[in-house]
Amino acid sequence: MATVTATLDLTDLTDMPDGPLPDRDSINDWSMKSFDDYFTATARHSARTFAQRAAECEATGRWAKEWHRHPEASVLSLLAAAETSAPPEDRPWHAARLDAYVELHGLRGWHRYTDLRGKHSIQINLIRKREDGEHGRHYVHAADHMHGPCRFWVVDRDTHRTVYRSFANGIARQWIEEREAAAT
Structure with a gap:
């Protein structure tokens, strides 16, 4: 199997895995x-x-x-x-x-x-x-009440993991703003 190098040519499909058409x-x-x-x-x-x-x-x-x-x-x-x-x-x-x-x-x-x-x-x-930095990386998800008092979760779009939890939406948004400001 061929490896793809840093100079990627998407139009070159010569070494694409091939096989019979579905029949x-x-x-x-x-x-x-x-x-x-x-x-x-x-x-x-x-x-x-x-x-x-x-x-x-x-x-x-x-x-x-x-x-x-x-x-x-x-x-x-x-x-x-x-x-x-x-x-x-x-x-x-x-x-x-x-x-x-x-x-x-x-x-x-x-x-x-x-x-x-x-x-x-x-x-x-x-x-x-890359030029956008961390702007837009995180978002706030309001979890169900069964998750306790910290029901506003900050989710990382790159890993889809919860990185912060808060009891208030405003605090969760503030956490995102501080994280984005620190990254620039």
């Missing part, structure tokens, strides 16, 4: 192997489609979303979709491209995680660039 006729008599092969081919095809769209978006801007704050966020979304939909054996190739793209453009505000079912996922929040 429903290959499923025979409820064989588990034939179902697995079909679902792997379907996942690989989806990942390939998202990777091709990311390359096209980078080259022409065709798949770009106008509502993104940074134009690179559209490519990031397509690369994340490619990694998420790829079969496990192809995922490192797509992850390397995503990591290289993020590093090249200095994008923050996303993270990988495994959901409760054990499925690999990527959460994209408010995308920021």
